[in-house]
Amino acid sequence: MKLTCTQENLNKGLNLVSHIANKNNNLPILNNVLLKADKNGLLLVTTDLEIGIKAFVRGKVDEEGEFTVGAKLLNDFVSLVPRENIDLELKENTLKIKSKNQKTNIKGMEAEDFPLIPEIEKENEVELNMNDFKTALSQLVFSASLDSSRLEINAVFFNFSKNELVLAATDSYRLAEKKISINSNQEKELIVPLKTIQELLRILNDQSNQSLKIYFNENQIMFVFDGVELISRVVSGKYPDYQQIIPKTFNTEAKFAVNQLVPAIKSAALFCKPGINDVRLSIADKEIVIASASSGLGENIITVPAEISGEANDIIFNYRYFLDGLSNLGGNEAVLKINNNATPALLQNRQNEKYLYLIMPIKQ
């Protein structure tokens, strides 16, 4: 293996792939990045056996070949090289790296010991806007269950239908759902592990209006953008049928400004009893009154103007879950729809009904 590429391209590629190759004590080669030089350029590959990432780096290849070295070391090292050309050469089980003022040898392991990354046929393509996709994922990823023993909800739900992708995440206390437009005719439900979504959020470029392509089969899903392929296993099993728990009608609706309700909820939270996250909202007469008290600290009553329809109503939320929803609506004009303390409440952006946040109230 012998090739030349720019520091900038190599650094960008390593930044994309090296994060997942950074934790494995049992199988040391998983800490490595596979470098694979062929006539097209340099391919960087990492995997943690659940997720595989490939990034293509442009370069002039003089001799094809492959090798693996520590991903973090190579990434840290290349990030410190000035913006100039870098020569890479494999000699005697050592990656020799030369740039203008430096010579470096990095020891590594044979490429043949590196695990194979599964392949997906690139048919049945789904195309969507990268920026929309990243925004959507960031609006719901916090709602996914963190309990890794509950595989099917320690995940994000992907429901592909004609020209629409519905994404959802829940931890059974609250649920976030976002609909985005796609270019596709496929119908398919898939459950994608939370870890994959977190990795995607890390590497998707949100400054870009580029498109992203998704391919899948029964066992894997692949995201392709900007010279990068991220492939992940999907969770087998059935996602909870959450549509049936979304109430069709509500007794009370309150329209309000997010930037008025958020500080009010945070203020109320300061006066919660220690260890208790309950905040009570009383909705009536053109206002939402938020009250909390703790015998040790004191008490707090705040009034937020609102446009109320339906009957006067009282409800208690875990303020953390409620704030999560409020801060992800993506707009300032919001509506809260409630029935009673036993059925889920709905939080939505009044300007954009593509996003909904469902939250279970706390019974008194």
Add this chain to the structure above:
Amino acid sequence: MKLTCTQENLNKGLNLVSHIANKNNNLPILNNVLLKADKNGLLLVTTDLEIGIKAFVRGKVDEEGEFTVGAKLLNDFVSLVPRENIDLELKENTLKIKSKNQKTNIKGMEAEDFPLIPEIEKENEVELNMNDFKTALSQLVFSASLDSSRLEINAVFFNFSKNELVLAATDSYRLAEKKISINSNQEKELIVPLKTIQELLRILNDQSNQSLKIYFNENQIMFVFDGVELISRVVSGKYPDYQQIIPKTFNTEAKFAVNQLVPAIKSAALFCKPGINDVRLSIADKEIVIASASSGLGENIITVPAEISGEANDIIFNYRYFLDGLSNLGGNEAVLKINNNATPALLQNRQNEKYLYLIMPIKQ
């Protein structure tokens, strides 16, 4: 006590004073802020018994009086109130706070239980530029010893002389010294606890060209700026006589660009043996060569162009201490002056000799 002030002024004052009132389990009143309303306005006071901070808040006082409440709770609460007027009133051992849309009661403790903050006569004033002072402290605070049992170096040294203040900090492995201009005729050496310096760095406004005034006596030092008074005890004892260990002559001088040497040292650090922070610099022939190797990882040799005078030389530094110095020189053109592995080396900004960084090499 009954008064009205703006959210903005009260919030600013609480941000300044509440940090130090946040940790004391043995004496609960030290977690509180003392509110003292008199005809001039509202005074906020906190202390941890070593440092005391007073911040003055403009306000309309209807009834004089004083009371204490939890500093963190009041600060967090006021930061969430919209920018509007806030009414404060003491009634039945409770601070009643009213603003446009909210009513809050915070329980507290009697002011008479709050410790007295020592006073310093405001004579013998030293005046200096706040921005220069903050920059100087930030250029040396990292060199102070973190060992709280070594009182006299777990501190920053203040040496006042006619029109100049010399500040120094050392942990005995390296020493940083900065000279700044002051307006004063006083001569005095004082040792100020590191904790006081850290608190000062937190609250000094570095955007400001305002002046800051310093007053002191044998036991205390006080910093006065922008409606704030910070008073601290000083450490009794003698600061190490570091002037005598600064070599008068050097065998080798290397002039170099900081933005070339910093990434080179960081690269070399990647290839240090695990647990060892040694990096070797070989100085000769218009360059500094930095080499490091670890049998497990590989090796790295980097050449940085330099202007050398004196004899060729070799030296080993702890790269963390060396990087600390390099990144605080405040300029890109630097000079390294060395003798041998047994005497301190000197790092300076070539454009500004007011700052020096002395570092002990590592013996081979």
